[in-house]
Amino acid sequence: MGGKYTPVMRTTVAIIGAGPAGLLLARLLDAAGVDSVVLESRDRAYVERRQRAGILEQGTADALRAAGAGGRMDREGLPHAGIELRFARRRHRVDFPSLTGGRSVLVYAQTEVCKDLIALRLSGGGPLLFGAEALAVEDAETHRPRVRYRHEGREGVVECAYVAGCDGFWGVSRRAVPPALVQTYERTYPFAWLGVLADVPPSHDELVYARHDRGFALLSQRTPTVSRLYLQVPEGTDAADWSHGDIWDELERRTGTDDGWRLRRGPITAASVTPMRSYVHEPMRHGRLFLTGDAAHIVPPTGAKGLNLAVGDVVTLARALVAHHATGDPAGLDAYSATCLRRVWQAERFSYAMTAMLHRHPDATPFDDRLQLAQLDRIATTRSAEADLAEAYTGFPLD
Ligand SMILES: Cc1cc2nc3c(=O)[nH]c(=O)nc-3n(C[C@H](O)[C@H](O)[C@H](O)COP(=O)(O)OP(=O)(O)OC[C@H]3O[C@@H](n4cnc5c(N)ncnc54)[C@H](O)[C@@H]3O)c2cc1C
Numbered sequence: 001m002g003g004k005y006t007p008v009m010r011t012t013v014a015i016i017g018a019g020p021a022g023l024l025l026a027r028l029l030d031a032a033g034v035d036s037v038v039l040e041s042r043d044r045a046y047v048e049r050r051q052r053a054g055i056l057e058q059g060t061a062d063a064l065r066a067a068g069a070g071g072r073m074d075r076e077g078l079p080h081a082g083i084e085l086r087f088a089r090r091r092h093r094v095d096f097p098s099l100t101g102g103r104s105v106l107v108y109a110q111t112e113v114c115k116d117l118i119a120l121r122l123s124g125g126g127p128l129l130f131g132a133e134a135l136a137v138e139d140a141e142t143h144r145p146r147v148r149y150r151h152e153g154r155e156g157v158v159e160c161a162y163v164a165g166c167d168g169f170w171g172v173s174r175r176a177v178p179p180a181l182v183q184t185y186e187r188t189y190p191f192a193w194l195g196v197l198a199d200v201p202p203s204h205d206e207l208v209y210a211r212h213d214r215g216f217a218l219l220s221q222r223t224p225t226v227s228r229l230y231l232q233v234p235e236g237t238d239a240a241d242w243s244h245g246d247i248w249d250e251l252e253r254r255t256g257t258d259d260g261w262r263l264r265r266g267p268i269t270a271a272s273v274t275p276m277r278s279y280v281h282e283p284m285r286h287g288r289l290f291l292t293g294d295a296a297h298i299v300p301p302t303g304a305k306g307l308n309l310a311v312g313d314v315v316t317l318a319r320a321l322v323a324h325h326a327t328g329d330p331a332g333l334d335a336y337s338a339t340c341l342r343r344v345w346q347a348e349r350f351s352y353a354m355t356a357m358l359h360r361h362p363d364a365t366p367f368d369d370r371l372q373l374a375q376l377d378r379i380a381t382t383r384s385a386e387a388d389l390a391e392a393y394t395g396f397p398l399d
Pocket residue numbers: 016017018019020021022039040041042047051052053054055110132133134135166167168169170171172273274292293294295301303304305306307308310
């Protein structure tokens with residue numbers, strides 16, 4: 001749409017936010033012939049470079065394929081059939097297909113998912129305005145809601161039939177729901193993740209989740225030549241406080257085993273700190289406003305669920321919006337919040353359990369340490385416990 005727009009735009013669905021949720025929703029609506037306008041406060045380069053999630057459940061990968069966004073993902077994504085747990089200098093591999101009836105995950109970065117969806121939208125979909133900040137959602141409880149926004153220094157309005165709040169945890173959509181109608185559930189954690197990107201091939205061919213008395217560590221990957229690595233650090237840590245040498249030393253300490261495995265080191269190209277939070281906003285609908293993804297819920301990243309939940313919400317919402325728009329049938333929209341929240345709470349439960357099992361709480365006692373080790377040992381020796389982890393990790397059904 002370039003820089004041309006009128007201060008009042010009319011569309012069927014106003015989508016606030018061009019993260020994975022907003023972009024996939026726009027694509028699904030384009031494919032069904034339902035028009036939409038996407039407002040994104042940041043510029044395109046920022047959205048395409050923002051380092052975040054990287055594990056796609058099978059249901060997420062299938063949803064992207066069905067949306068026509070799976071071509072590059074299938075060429076460049078790295079299929080992973082398991083993860084490794086490390087504790088007490090031992091390792092245990094959890095084999096997903098044999099425990100779940102064939103399911104696995106795909107490693108493909110959120111940055112790439114967003115690039116693919118942006119390219120699709122710009123090559124023939126409806127408007128996608130970068131640098132367009134939504135200021136407020138108005139009249140959500142009526143049949144003609146509106147979104148006020150600012151773009152290139154001017155204020156404008158999108159008049160629509162439905163609003164999708166896909167604007168992440170810090171967006172404006174949630175504020176349109178009267179507080180008296182909202183119930184929120186939240187847990188914050190006294191630790192965070194220091195995440196780095198390094199120009200070095202991964203040290204292991206699958207993800208490594210390590211529990212250590214000094215804290216959690218995760219060895220992950222972006223491509224065959226780029227590693228993504230994380231360390232548990234105290235809440236409020238500044239990434240600049242850690243030298244690159246200290247980061248490598250600490251990763252080596254926490255992931256070390258007694259069988260000769262070695263961590264590969266290389267140049268660190270980016271480092272940042274992610275706080276940990278669990279959060280759910282209920283309900284996920286207010287009138288004609290529908291909240292999706294991080295706008296409605298946050299999980300700590302230990303279970304790799306954030307991006308996958310956003311995709312689940314959007315698949316459910318797109319189906320309901322298309323049905324309502326075409327036939328007036330409200331059943332899907334009426335069920336939207338409850339359908340998503342069932343899945344969300346399963347992801348909250350799993351993400352919390354993984355976080356509690358693998359991170360060292362600052363107040364942990366020797367008793368707590370032994371409980372964590374007992375839980376890991378149970379997974380390593382009991383098929384039902386291992387299968388429970390594998391099923392939750394590879395994903396909850398999208399319906
Ligand atoms: C630093 C970080 C690291 C993460 N790492 C992982 C991980 O390793 N694994 C994992 O599973 N999950 C991870 N997550 C979570 C995962 O990335 C999110 O769950 C996912 O991005 C949710 O997608 P979304 O589209 O709902 O929200 P977002 O990706 O947050 O997208 C929201 C979009 O809305 C835009 N926006 C906000 N306000 C406005 C406004 N007023 N007007 C217009 N646009 C607006 C934002 O700029 C953004 O582009 C991480 C999250 C963060 C913050």
